Amino acid sequence: MRRPRGQERPITGNRQNSWAFADEYCAELVESAAGDALRWARDRARDAGLNPVSAGSGAALQLLAATAGSKAVAEIGTGTGVSGIHLLRGMRPDGVLTTVDLEPERQQFARQAFHAAGFTGNRARLIPGRALDVLPRLADGGYDLVFCDADRGEYPEYLEESLRLLRAGGLVCFEGVFAEHRTVDSGVQQTDVLRLRELLRTVRESTDLMPSLLPTGDGLLCAVRLEQSTARH
Template sequence: MTSARRGRRRGGRRSARTRLASAPAHVRAPAPRTPRAATHPPRTRDQEDTIATDKAASWVYAEGFVPEDDTLLRARDRAGELGCTPVQPGTGAALTVLAAAGRARAVVEVGTGAGVSGLHLLRGMPTDGVLTTIDVEVEHQRAAKQAFAEEGVRAARTRTISGRALDVLPRLTDGAYDLVFVDADIESYPAYVERAVRLLRPGGVLAVDDALWHDRVADPARRDEATTLVRETGRLVREDDRLLPAMLPVGDGLLVAVRR
C-alpha cells in the first residue's frame, strides 16, 4: 500500500499480535427482504437486531478462521512501525484462495506496503509465479523484501517497482496478467481499476481492498469524498460489461471481478 494510505483508518492501530477481539464499530443489518412465499414472513425488528449481532460475531470468527503465522505477524509489526495499513486476515486468506483458484502465475499488486498482502498472494500462486508489486515508498518495499526472504521466496519470483502506480501501470503488457490487486490511495481507485482491466487476460481476476470503507459505502447518507470515491469505484466495476463482479464482506470489503 502506498504512503497515501497512512492514517486513513479510524482510531489507532493494534499490535499485529493482538487477535481480533471485537466486531467493527459499525455493522449494518441487511435490509428487510420481501418474502417470496408465505413460509418466509418478514423479519421483526428484534430479529433484525439479532441478525446484526450475529453478523458482528460471524465477521470476527471469519477474520480469525485462517490463523496467520509468525512470518505474517512480523510483517504486520513492520507495517505498524512504518505507518502503513496491511490487509486484514480475512482479506489475505481470500487473496490466497483467489490466486490458487486461478493458478495465477503473473500478478500485479498496486500498493506493496510491508509485504503482508504480497505474502498471501505468493502463497496461492504456483512456485513459478511472479509477483510484480508497485509502491512509491522504497522503505516499504525494503520491508516487503524482508518478509519475502523470511518466507523463503526466491528473488526471481518478485519484481518490486518503485514509483507512482499511474505511471508504472501503462508500461505493463496488456492482457498479460492473471490477477491484479489494488490496495493503495483511495483517490486513484477509479483510475487504477480502469488500468487493471486492461492488464487482465480473459478469466483474470481484479481484487480491490477497502471496498466497504469502514462500513460507510453501504450507508447512502455517507457522502464524504473518500466514501464517494470507493462507492463510485464499485459502481464502475458493477456496470462494466467486461467484468463479472461480486462484493466479499471480508476485512474492510473486497471487491472482486473476473474479466470476461
C-alpha cells in the same frame, strides 16, 4: 431470489458475529501457516502506520491466486509485504509478483519479508513509483490477477488499467471498499468515499466483469474479467 429494494435482510448482531468469526477462523488458519515472516511484516506495517490486509482478506487473496493458477500477479500498494506473502503463497511455484509502491523503504521491508517467508528473489519484482505512472508500462493481457490496495481516490483509474492488464478470466480485487463503514453511510462523505461508490457502481454495471463483494476485513471487491462472448448484457 433478490429481495425488493427496501426489504433487504437487516445486519443483525448474529451476522456481524459470523463475519468476525470468519475472519478469526482465517487468522488461525493463515497465521499458523505463514509463521514469523508474516507476523514480522504485520509488525512493520503497524510501525509505519499502515493497515495491512486482515487475515481473512489475505486468505481470500491466497485462495483466489491459487484458483486462477496465477503465474503473473500485479499488486498496487506493496506496503511491508503482508498481502504479497499471501499472494505468493497462492501463486504457482514459478509465478512472479510485480508490486508497485510510492515508498521504496516500505518495499525494502517487503523484500526482507518475502525472503524470510522462503521466496527467492526472482519471485518478486518491486517497482517504486506512482501506480498510474508505472501501470501503463506493464504488458497488456499479461496478468492473471491484479490486487489494488493503495490510493482509494484512484481506484476507478486502477480499474481501467486492470482491465487492460488482465487476461480473459483474470481477477481484479480492491481492498478497503467499505472505508470503515463510510461507504454505506448516508451522511456527507469525502472524495475518497465518493470514488469508492463510483468504483462499486462501475464494477457492478460493467458487461466485462462478474463481481462479488466479500465482507472480509474492510471489504474486498473482486471481479472476473469475462470473455467477450460471455459478457453479461
